[in-house]
Amino acid sequence: MAVLVITGTGTEVGKTVTTAAVAAVAVAAGRSVAVLKPAQTGVGPHERGDADEVARLAGSVTTRELGRYPEPLAPATAARRAGLAPVRPREVAEAAAKLATEHDLVLIEGAGGLLVRFDDEGGTLADVATLLDAPVLVVVAAGLGTLNTTELTAREIRRRGLDLAGLVIGSWPDSADLASRCNLADLPVVSEAPLLGALPAGAGARPPAEFRAGAPGWLAPGLDGTWDADTFAATC
8 A cells, every 4th residue: 555644844844745746756657646635724615725736736636635624723623613523543544545445656645743633632643654554754844943843753753663754845945044055964864864855945836837847856766756865965
């Protein structure tokens, strides 16, 4: 069962655009891809969610949401305030397993970070990964402050006995500062995991055709792309 769980070190680090890049590269390679968004918060019933954005950028992918809540809050809080049923880890795992019987690759995009709660019992994306025995890809920020959140996330993934597939920088600035350039070397050290890509800032605003053409160059061979960490660092 080819399932990849995609989380981040926090909000607004580029999880959706990274998910889209991973999906685009897989689709270009001829693989069938499903994108599962367990809990979409902060959008109304008829607004586009993160899974819709992945499909817009990546192309022909199957999308599914399990829960949608209008307020931009943690899923458990948003569900409670809306008076709606929360999404629970076992439901997510079951939905992913079903999608995996019909697709070559299932990408599960979390909300916020690894331990953001889905329900009042404390269920999280980490629990989903455990139920599926799926590897976890962590999307990280580029600049100052990212080392601490990245190391904490990596430690929790390993503490749970999960496979940390690697890191992707979700938004690499046009003009990288000293901290960002140093973090290219430091992120793999603190996480004990490979750096598997860096997406340019504003990648999600590119036209879909341009995004799909660029995606392989933003991701490393471990994600079926052509990006090389050493070459990238030498040019920054």
